[in-house]
Amino acid sequence: MGSPEPVTASTALLTDHYELTMLGSALADGTHARPCVFEVFARRLPDGRRYGVVAGTARVLDAIADFRFTDAELAQLEATAVVDDATLGWLADYEFSGDIDGYPEGELYFPGSPILTVTGSFAECVLLETLVLSILNHDSAIASAAARMSGAAHGRPIIEMGGRRTHEYAAVAAARAAYLAGFATTSNLEAGRRYGIPTRGTVAHAFMLLHDSEEAAFRAQVDKMGADTTLLVDTYDITAGIEAAVRVAGPELGAIRIDSGDVGPLARRAREQLDSLGAKDTRIVVSGDLDEHAIAALRAEPVDAYGVGTSVVTGSGAPTAGMVYKLVEVDGKPVAKRSAHKESRGGRKSALRRHRGTGTAVEEVVWTTSGAAPEPEANDRPLQIPLIRAGRPAPDLPTLDDARQRLRRGLVSLPWEGLKLSHGEPAIPTLFF
DSSP: OOOSSOOOTTGGGGSOHHHHHHHHHHHHHTGGGSEEEEEEEESSOOTTOSOEEOOOHHHHHHHHHHOOOOHHHHHHHHHTTSSOHHHHHHHHTOOOOSEEEEOOTTOEEOTTOOOEEEEEEHHHHHTTHHHHHHHHHHHHHHHHHHHHHHHHHTTOOEEEOOGGGSOHHHHHHHHHHHHHTTOOEESOHHHHHHHOOOBOOOOOHHHHHHSSSHHHHHHHHHHHHOTTSEEEOOSSOHHHHHHHHHHHHOTTOOEEEEOSSOHHHHHHHHHHHHHHTTOTTOEEEEESSOOHHHHHHTTTSOOOEEEEOHHHHTGGGOOSOOEEEEEEEETTEEOOOOOTTOOOOOSOEEEEEEEOTTSOEEEEEEEETTSOOOOOOTTEEEOOEEEEETTEEOSSOOOHHHHHHHHHHHHHHSOGGGGOSSSOSOSSOEEEO
């Protein structure tokens, strides 16, 4: 676990101003201590998506464990008169002491799924809204897009290489979320250090242009990295580049990378040329503005691996998961928002996924825990797990590798139409019991 930007002297102020306004007002009228339940859920999936992937939960837990208002934050709040003295005093002692349950990372979610349930006093829970949503909305959007790309790749590895296309700290979180969703490696070294993700990378065109000839560049790389390296062959002319690459590295050349042009036909011609030169085991890696649709279109081509950057770190058109953090229970009584198109369902909830005997998921069943639970069926699977108890992480929390395996199993359980990249309804319906 761990967050891309360590929670130090400034990140507690990621709390939104309006959260502190609510806190100060609740402290003043004595409602701050009322027992409350908040839930994180998505009212709908992003347009065109048939499932979502939960990611970022472990980062949320780490962030909550470190979430403190130090002297630096308190001084800033005092200097800017954001809160009064009573609120400052309360914040100085802040430490979350409640409970959190939720869907583990790698779990699929659908509209209305109770992805996270936060229980505690109003004051301690309300402060976490921005922190929780900023992580879950980002990481789940990236993982949901990456899962579609991994499915489109049909077992071929994908390298995450989007660090230059997003915020420097978001890049680390995006690499983690993409790896969770099935990407094989990342080019981001900090993600490798922090999360143990395998890292891979080759050269950019600048390295090719640095040398007086393409062959000189290839020779420098092979002399340093060995023949199993990946050579970038499209700086000038791909046909001449492949010929030079094999001449320098020999038929043991590990891979070539094509980063521009119509990569489908180029990959076909490259495969024929490599085979004719005796480099039959040399792999072909393609990159350059790929997304899940482009990857799916290349499925029949002789491509061995993909490099994906911009589309994955921006959620491939859906940069946020659209999750919200809503108060659903006060003093054990359900409360609900009724605003048009922004309704919420009152009461603490639990959820299970119902399956056929074949293992295919048929529906997500969500119910209010204060009422009767649905009659259990043989192939039901509960979805929430304990994450925090009395402010401390629950024992035996899932690992990143656990999340990867969970997502694989979840995707296999979807009806076949739920894996389509075309627009359609959620893969399984949500039944509110």
